[in-house]
Amino acid sequence: MKKIFVIMLLFFAISNFTQAQRKVEIVEPSIENVGEVNEKGVKRKVAIGRFSNETQYAKGLYYDKSNDPMGKQALDILSAKLAASNKFLLLERNDLAALLEESGNSDNKLSTIGADYMIIGSITEFGRKNVGKTGVFTTSKTQMVEAAVAIRLVDVSTGLIIYSDEAKGAAELTSKTTMGVGGRADYDATLSDKAISEAIGQLVENIINKCTDKPWRTYFLAYDNDAVLIAGGESQGLVAGDVFCVKTKGKSVKNPQTGLLVELPGKVIGDVKIVSTGGDTPETEYSFVTADLSENIDVDKLDNYYIEEIKK
Secondary structure, eight states, rough: OOHHHHHHHHHHHHHHHGSSEEEEEOOOOOOTHHHHHSSOOOOEEEEEEEEEESOTOOOOOOOOGGGGHHHHOOOOOOHHHHHHHOOEEOOOOOOOOOOHHHTTTTTTTGGGOOSSSSEEEEEEEEEEEEEEESSEEEEEEEEEEEEEEEEEEEEETEEEEEEEEEEEEEEEEEEEEEEEEEOOOOOOOOHHHHHHHHHHHHHHHHHHHHHSOOOOOOOEESSSSEEEEOOOGGGGGGGGGGEEEEEOOOOOOOOOOTTOEOOOOOOOEEEEEEEEEEEESSSOOEEEEEEEEOOOHHEEEEEEEEEOOOOO
């Protein structure tokens, strides 16, 4: 009987050995194929203005706010997810903090950023905890990480926040041992990546929708007998043969409730057709166009006109 009992214990240990390994449970939305399934469109220029860590986690005596590893971690994750959608042209802005401080929120000075939209994000909650269970033959240990991320999306042309939301993500790692046999999970730093990634993943689809709902807009760079140029080029998806409408700027009226200026819809005066593109970088790209307009352009006031994507 003693031998039978020992054999049964060994069989029990072997059968449960497959459970004695590390396990991470996380559900994250996938956006890798978003850009492939949607119709072709002009890529929006997006700058990530700031991604800060507003929690007290890992903020010791020598904490450097400008070099916060968790904030950079979140920024890299957000950048990767936006790039995977194939709908954005992400701009490098090493001096963006200085531009934001200089421009403030007045007189549309945010246009100096050179982007269509700006994203400001922050990690608002972050925490870790360990949970353990001990049985007669088995012992389990679970590491859990929870994070909350807040995002604000700013329309650079108006300075208005067009989308603001917060999402939470969680990740856990479980290890089990049976009669001392099995995996042992030490501190796992990747859990913070997974929790933050899950939270950001819940917001990315809304960011994409908000940025693409509004027709893409650009402006004349030059309008004379030598050439007609508009801003934007190949990296944004502009190709020869593309057609865009030309509008005069609508009247700006003040909303008495908010005190903000609201631009009324502009008047369509014709269209332009891409002939060729040029430029070395996304910031300096341009396109040669031919114009078919119902009225003459005031070349001294090119700011009064804009070129807009024709939504289908």
